[in-house]
Amino acid sequence: MRRRAVGQVLLLAAGFLVLVAISALSVIFVNKAREDSGLVVHTVEVENQINALLLEIRRAESAARGYLLTLGPEFLSDHTAAVATVMPAVEKLAQATADNPAQVENARKLRIAIERRLDQFAREMDFVRQNQPAGAVALVREAAAENSSGAIREVALALRAEEERLFAARNIAADRSQRIASAVTIAGSGLVIALAGISIFLVRRSARARDRAEAQLRDNNLNLEATVDERTADLREANNEIQRFAYIVSHDLRSPLVNIMGFTSELEELRADIFRRIAALGRAVGSAPVPVLAGDAEPDLEGADKQLSLDFAEALGFIKSSIAKMDRLISAILNLTREGRREFEPVRIDTRELIEAIVTTVAHQAAEAEAQIRIEPLPEIVSDRLALEQIFSNLIDNALKYLKPGVPGDISVRGRTKIGFAIFEVADNGRGIDPKDHQRIFDLFRRAGTQDKPGQGIGLAHVRALVRRLGGTMSVQSELNNGSTFTITLPIQWTASNRNRDT
Amino acid sequence: MSKPVTIIMIEDDEGHARLIERNIRRSGVNNEIMPFTNGTDAVNYLFGSDGSALDHKGHALLILLDLNLPDMTGIDILRRVKENKYLKCAPVVVLTTTDDSQEIKRCYELGCNVYITKPVNYDSFANAIRQLGLFFSVIQVPSAAT
Numbered sequence: 001m002r003r004r005a006v007g008q009v010l011l012l013a014a015g016f017l018v019l020v021a022i023s024a025l026s027v028i029f030v031n032k033a034r035e036d037s038g039l040v041v042h043t044v045e046v047e048n049q050i051n052a053l054l055l056e057i058r059r060a061e062s063a064a065r066g067y068l069l070t071l072g073p074e075f076l077s078d079h080t081a082a083v084a085t086v087m088p089a090v091e092k093l094a095q096a097t098a099d100n101p102a103q104v105e106n107a108r109k110l111r112i113a114i115e116r117r118l119d120q121f122a123r124e125m126d127f128v129r130q131n132q133p134a135g136a137v138a139l140v141r142e143a144a145a146e147n148s149s150g151a152i153r154e155v156a157l158a159l160r161a162e163e164e165r166l167f168a169a170r171n172i173a174a175d176r177s178q179r180i181a182s183a184v185t186i187a188g189s190g191l192v193i194a195l196a197g198i199s200i201f202l203v204r205r206s207a208r209a210r211d212r213a214e215a216q217l218r219d220n221n222l223n224l225e226a227t228v229d230e231r232t233a234d235l236r237e238a239n240n241e242i243q244r245f246a247y248i249v250s251h252d253l254r255s256p257l258v259n260i261m262g263f264t265s266e267l268e269e270l271r272a273d274i275f276r277r278i279a280a281l282g283r284a285v286g287s288a289p290v291p292v293l294a295g296d297a298e299p300d301l302e303g304a305d306k307q308l309s310l311d312f313a314e315a316l317g318f319i320k321s322s323i324a325k326m327d328r329l330i331s332a333i334l335n336l337t338r339e340g341r342r343e344f345e346p347v348r349i350d351t352r353e354l355i356e357a358i359v360t361t362v363a364h365q366a367a368e369a370e371a372q373i374r375i376e377p378l379p380e381i382v383s384d385r386l387a388l389e390q391i392f393s394n395l396i397d398n399a400l401k402y403l404k405p406g407v408p409g410d411i412s413v414r415g416r417t418k419i420g421f422a423i424f425e426v427a428d429n430g431r432g433i434d435p436k437d438h439q440r441i442f443d444l445f446r447r448a449g450t451q452d453k454p455g456q457g458i459g460l461a462h463v464r465a466l467v468r469r470l471g472g473t474m475s476v477q478s479e480l481n482n483g484s485t486f487t488i489t490l491p492i493q494w495t496a497s498n499r500n501r502d503t
Numbered sequence: 504m505s506k507p508v509t510i511i512m513i514e515d516d517e518g519h520a521r522l523i524e525r526n527i528r529r530s531g532v533n534n535e536i537m538p539f540t541n542g543t544d545a546v547n548y549l550f551g552s553d554g555s556a557l558d559h560k561g562h563a564l565l566i567l568l569d570l571n572l573p574d575m576t577g578i579d580i581l582r583r584v585k586e587n588k589y590l591k592c593a594p595v596v597v598l599t600t601t602d603d604s605q606e607i608k609r610c611y612e613l614g615c616n617v618y619i620t621k622p623v624n625y626d627s628f629a630n631a632i633r634q635l636g637l638f639f640s641v642i643q644v645p646s647a648a649t
Contacts, residue, residue, distance in 0.1 A: 254600045255571070257623050259518030265625035266522075327623040338603070 008202055015195040022188030029181030036174030043167040046096050046103075050156050050163070053089045056082050057117065057152060064121055068128060068136055079125070083118060090114055093159075103162055110155040117148045243337050250333040257330070261323045268316050275301060275309045329445065332458045336444070339462065344384035344469065346494050351378040351424070354385070355413055358393045365400050371409025378415035379422045383494045387466045392426070394459040395486050399428035401453050404481070421472070422492050427485040433478040441476070449480075470494055508563040508644045510536045513545040513580065514598075515572050519621070523567070523598070526629050530636025534565075542575035546583070549590065556589045563644045564590070568615075570599040570606070578609065585614035592645045596635065 063079035066072065090111050097103035120143045127136035143149070279301050301309055352375060359366070359373050366373055373396065396411065403409040407429065414425045433441060437448035444461040467474045471491045478484035510527075514520040520538050527536070539545035549566075551558045566584065570577035577597065584590045594616040601607075602620040610618050619635065622628045 251600060252571070254621075254623060255516055255519070258600065258621050258625075258628065259516065259522070261623055261625040262522040262628060263518065265629070266525075323623070 008199065008206075011195060011199050011202065015192060015199070018188055018191050018195065022185060022192075025184045025188070026181060029177055029184060033174055033177040033181060036170055036177050039170045040167060040174055042096070043163050043170060046093065046163050047160055047167075049089065049093045049096060050160050053086065053093060053114075054153065054156050056085050056089060057114065057149070060086065060118075060121060061149060064124055065140070068124070068133065068140065071128070076125075079121070083121060086114060086118065097159070097163075100162070100166070103159060106155055106159045106162065110152065110159065113148065113152045113155055117143070117152060120148060243340050246333055247337045250330045250337070253330050254327075257323060257327060261320070261327075264316060264319050264323070271309075271312050271316065275305070275312075278305055328456055332445075332456050336458070336462060336465070340465065340469075342386075344387060344496055346382050346496050347385055348380060348382050349385055349388060350380055351388070351415065351422075354388060355392055355396075358389065358396055361393070362396060362400060365397075366409070369400055369403050369409050371400055371403060371411055374410075374412040376412065376414045378413065378424065379417045379492065381422045381490060381492050381494070383470055383490060387470060391463050391466050391488065392424075394463045395426040395488075398459060399426060399430060399484075401455075402449070402484075403428065403430040417492060420492055421489050424488045424490070425485055426488075427483065429483040432480045432482045432484055433476065434480045435478070438476050438478070508534050508565050508639075510534050510565050510567060510639070511545065511549065512536055512538045512567040513542065513572070513577065514538065514567070514569045515540050516569070519569070522628070523632055526632035527636040527639070529629075530633040530640070532636045532639050534639070542572040542577070542580060546575075546580060549580075549584065550587065556587045560589050561646050563646050564593040565639065565644055566593055566595045568595055568597050568599075570597060570601055570610075578613065581610060581613050581615055594642065594644060598635075 060079050060082035063075045063082055067075035067079060090107075094104070094107045094111065097107050120139060124136045124139045127133070127139065282302070282305065355375055355378065359375065362373075392413070396413075399411045400409065409428065409430065411426070411428045414427065416423050431449060433448055440446045441448050442460050442464045443457075445457040446461075447455060447457040464474055467488055467490065471494055472489050474486065474488045476484060476486050510532075512520060512523065514523065517540060520540070524536055524538070537548070539548065549559070550556045568577045568580060572580075577599065581595055581597070584593065584595060591614070595614070596617040596619065597610050597615045598619045598621060600621050607618050617635075617638075619631055622631060
């Protein structure tokens with residue numbers, strides 16, 4: 001998944017890089033093409049200038065001849081105008097061809113040739129002005145013989161030939177630049193399209209993978225729900241099994257207990273009979289006057305016989321007290337399983353009223369223990385009334401039962417709500433519970449601390465079972481000699497749902 | 504009991520049976536007590552081989568019934584007794600360890616006449632049985648329908 005994402009990012013980055021490269025190259029090549037075109041134009045311009053220059057020189061020559069023949073002033077002014085334009089044109093040409101050494105040389109030659117020709121013109125004009133036409137004509141002939149105009153033309157042709165060569169070369173260069181530019185653009189575009197194609201392919205592939213993963217996830221969720229339902233059913237079944245088991249076991253344990261107890265009592269009666277006879281026999285042997293034994297009164301025994309009788313009574317006493325204890329434990333288990341099978345009924349409960357009622361029933365115990373019970377404002381909740389009564393009366397009973405001797409009791413019941421749950425606290429200033437016993441006190445038949453109060457170790461186990469069935473949790477904060485706080489968290493809106501349905 | 508009433512005691516625990524018998528005797532009841540330790544034997548005796556209970560026509564019976572039997576529940580026996588035209592008049596005393604209120608209600612609905620929970624405390628147990636014996640000595644038991 002991660003590798004694929006990295007791949008896509010790289011692909012996108014590559015696409016952008018290609019685009020940037022193409023843009024840069026295009027700009028470079030377009031500039032190159034423009035420069036090349038500029039050079040081509042420049043060459044054409046130079047050629048034009050050469051032609052124009054030659055034309056002006058011709059014009060000056062023909063005007064000079066016309067003047068010689070007619071002496072007409074319009075020829076003179078025409079000649080002067082033409083000569084005046086020649087030198088600036090030469091300068092311009094020299095500047096235009098300054099970039100090319102061959103042309104610079106040609107331009108220099110041209111300038112020399114033209115300067116010579118212009119000098120000839122000036123001298124011709126001087127002869128004409130001094131009215132010596134013959135001198136001027138001779139000069140013209142001389143110039144014709146020297147073919148100075150021809151020299152100018154040759155140099156100009158050389159110039160033009162060079163420019164034409166440049167023109168051809170630059171044209172080719174410009175064409176090449178444009179071809180390269182378009183080739184780069186086409187290749188880049190193709191690359192971008194290819195990258196885009198790959199991107200689309202990858203995106204579609206990952207979209208398909210995602211769809212598959214989603215489908216898988218849905219399936220897994222369904223499976224998970226099914227599994228949870230199955231496990232819940234199993235747990236419920238196991239729980240019911242335990243309930244039935246506990247019920248049957250405790251019930252069937254009672255039967256033999258009745259016998260043990262019954263025949264122990266029978267033995268007790270037998271014991272009385274036996275020792276009465278022993279006493280009677282003992283007296284008969286000792287030939288003492290036989291006293292009349294009144295009913296069940298203990299026979300008057302002496303020495304070893306008395307000891308025997310006492311041992312007998314002690315043994316029977318232990319058996320009976322043990323049976324009584326076992327009976328209480330079995331009854332407790334029976335009551336717990338019965339409680340576990342009771343259907344809970346959610347009703348709206350004014351918790352404060354409920355606890356006030358409990359406090360009223362323990363008012364006598366509270367007065368004896370010099371304890372005060374404070375009830376702070378409590379939230380109303382929807383829950384099972386009887387279960388709630390049992391929970392709080394057990395906790396308040398415990399608080400009253402395990403106060404510190406000689407210290408006036410101070411018990412408070414507090415409540416608050418937090419995201420759908422009501423949190424109740426029953427706090428006391430009693431003898432407290434050693435932290436190592438915090439888990440133990442919630443176990444059935446287990447107690448902690450000084451065992452100076454009657455109890456079976458059932459109350460808190462029962463309370464916790466009830467709280468759990470009501471969809472809540474409970475915990476204790478306590479230290480030895482520093483009081484205890486039992487915290488109960490219950491749903492504010494409890495509905496008799498799954499937990500209750502078939503437990 | 505004025506007439507020769509036979510007490511049918513259906514109790515799987517022989518110890519219980521012995522204690523019950525002893526305490527009934529202590530209360531001065533001397534009627535014949537027929538003990539059965541399982542449901543099948545008791546049913547065979549009560550209803551006879553053809554299941555009609557014709558054998559007991561005209562006899563006065565009082566049934567002491569435990570609910571937890573090894574081979575069937577006492578409730579089944581109770582139901583059959585109360586459905587039989589000869590036996591339905593016989594008083595049935597359910598004497599069992601169960602003190603479940605649902606169970607008690609069910610037994611009375613089926614026509615049981617007295618329901619007693621066996622207390623584990625022997626004094627209470629003995630006392631209960633003796634009082635039951637005293638009760639037996641004063642109640643009138645009709646003969647089975649003729």
